[in-house]
């Protein structure tokens with residue numbers, strides 16, 4: 001399946017979940033651009049479906065459509081329950097279309113072969129970007145909800161192989177670049193934005209986008225979202241079945 005087919009698959013599955021009376025869904029904010037609202041619904045449906053795939057029997061989570069902008073310029077966020085609110089996925093509706101287009105333009109997928117010899121980058125499609133966002137947020141829930149959950153970190157670079165090694169390195173480079181930019185711009189809470197939790201979620205997002213780019217199934221994608229590094233031994237991405245001639249045409 002390609003990115004559009006996977007996105008449509010998740011979106012159609014998630015829509016029914018958003019409509020379910022059991023789901024506590026906040027009202028859609030009024031006076032928002034139609035395109036933003038539609039995109040917010042599509043993105044949330046995708047999150048709902050991936051969440052259900054990863055947590056089939058643990059789906060008491062709230063889906064909130066926020067009319068305010070995210071404090072951290074995110075299009076979506078996973079929120080751990082607090083005294084004030086329940087556990088939730090939040091999608092920020094205001095200016096969503098523009099935000100997604102901007103993000104997409106600034107993201108390019110960089111691929112490399114098993115020997116790390118070939119570099120290839122391609123533009124991301126909106127569907128691919130949206131699936132990446134959804135996966136990233138569900139990964140955050142998994143980090144919190146799975147007892148003893150093992151996250152990937154830059155320490156894993158030494159025992160990583162092939163494609164996994166490439167993406168750990170890429171995440172590290174991305175975080176170093178972001179750190180510099182945040183410092184220059186005087187951004188607050190840099191530690192939280194570049195925390196181990198974010199590192200792990202970003203790595204999985206990269207791996208998933210890469211997998212989609214090569215053509216994958218929703219099932220393989222969900223397995224990748226659940227992936228934990230083994231306690232010891234080499235790290236090999238079990239999903240690395242690339243035919244580069246196909247990717248490069």
Ligand SMILES: [Zn+2]
Pocket residue numbers: 136140198201
């Ligand atoms: Zn995150």
